[in-house]
Amino acid sequence: MFENALQVASLVLQDASSGPAITSTGMAALAVGLAGLGAGYAERGIGSAAVGAVAEDEDLFVQALILTVLPETILIFALVAMILA
């Protein structure tokens, strides 16, 4: 499998020289994806605390909902990056 390694390497290098491996649109898509992951992780913690608080006192539902979706704001920045890219 090593005999054609040189050919493969030159093929890869050729490809790279013709343009970036990930285009700026691709990068922007990655940004949206990572931002979504981050927001999801943040909401995991806030969400479970919010459910706990609402279980104890139903009046807290609105506040809990607002706090839970706050991390979504980071996705707005990701979308801006998407549009600019």
Place this chain on the structure above:
Amino acid sequence: MSATGSSNPEYVNARVSARRATLFDEEDYRKLLRMSPDEISRYMEESTYQGPINRLGSRFSGVDLIEYALNAGLAETFDELLAWADGRLYEQVARYLRKFDAWNVKTAVRGIYAGTDPDAVEDDLIRAGEFDDALLDRLVEAEGVDEIVDLLDGTIFGDPLAAAAEEYDESGMLVPLENAIDRAYYENLFEGVTSAGGAGPESAYAEYLQAEIDFRNVRNALRLARSGAEVDPAEYFIEGGTLFTPEELSTLSRNPDQLVEHIRESRYGDELSAALDEMAEADSLIGFEHAIEAALVEHARNAGHAHPMSVCPVIAFVLAKEREADNIRAIARGTEAGLDPEEIRAELVVQ
């Protein structure tokens, strides 16, 4: 729920802080102090004790109703804690709540020692630990210490209690049995907790546990020093604290002044200095013991504030809830005995 899965401190601590807010505060106690036992139980009916009071209300009345409702309320609350928690948090809370298993076993042993009627012993159980109702019922109905040892075979209390039972047979004293139970509990508590010294939540918890053990040792030592009994306090010593070694404890307890000085110079000096002053002034242990309890609650609460994503807030809540039950009990019993409200107030541990 179970010890599997990932731990969920966010959920549990949100619920725990909501529960903490519903605990009786200074204002409530002031109202309770002016009430008769029946009024107190009615007041409790409008609080978190509503379920137990309603359930037991048809069978009991007066101070008995309050007493049973408090025990049932504690058990209910702590069972809920276990139902909420998952993963490592569940494990830590469950280990801590074995305190009530230890209490129940002690109650059963004392009942046998004193030859108390099983029904009366059963009233004093707090069904909040890991033992199920069937096991507790059998413990209460056990005829002798050996039967209890057999029943507990396989639990954390099994082996230590079996060893202590031999000593009990020889000496006829309860002390070895109670010590064995305490030691088994605290040893089990430290398993899986990393040692103190770091700055993380785990070490804050370990530090809290050390404080609990140290305070218990201090209390035992002072009681012995005061009573002047010819018992070596090293026999009562519980391992795991940082304040004393067993040898230190036995020398210090012969000399109360040195003991007080030792505590003042330790890391609990700041927390306990007011209590020590009070003890020196009033020449009474009661005030000091209340101050120790208050300091412990305070310690747990600080740890909970510093590490909100750990087991600390739950432990702080457990302690505060226990104090609440103790306070209500003191008020109810005191009022029934016709004590002056000011005297009862001095018995309360309010933070």
